[in-house]
């Protein structure tokens with residue numbers, strides 16, 4: 001495995017907009033002729049609780065054969081960079097996963113997860129390292145994807161990109177490179 005990108009997620013106190021909607025990480029990545037196997041390594045740099053927006057997981061979702069359909073949060077992909085897939089919480093029974101500062105969670109590229117907004121008085125910090133097969137990372141770099149805001153890839157250009165796999169305005173069947 002090779003490092004593809006890393007991120008820091010800092011949820012400010014009482015930040016209503018700091019929720020992550022239900023998604024599978026693979027939905028954010030391009031569709032390519034390469035093995036998309038990945039391990040998202042999520043390191044808690046604060047205690048994460050029900051109040052400050054700990055992770056929620058849908059048990060067993062990583063075994064689903066197909067990526068679920070994902071949609072953008074707004075009508076325009078350039079301004080709405082978040083993807084989501086609707087789940088029926090009453091029927092699918094997601095779990096909250098509160099952890100302590102220093103705990104590491106590793107999840108599969110198809111594992112459905114989300115987190116609530118931070119409603120506490122303190123910050124919630126997380127460091128994420130995304131590992132992929134080296135061939136996948138090489139294919140991304142060859143396509144100009146470095147996960148930098150300076151990448152010459154945008155949602156508009158993504159929709160015209162031959163590897164987009166049929167992504168259309170308003171929704172995508174798992175295609176979609178995201179600045180994350």
Ligand SMILES: O=C(O)CCC(=O)C(=O)O
Pocket residue numbers: 009020025040042053054055113114115126128
């Ligand atoms: O840190 C969170 O609350 C969500 C992180 C996430 O969705 C991810 O790492 O893919």
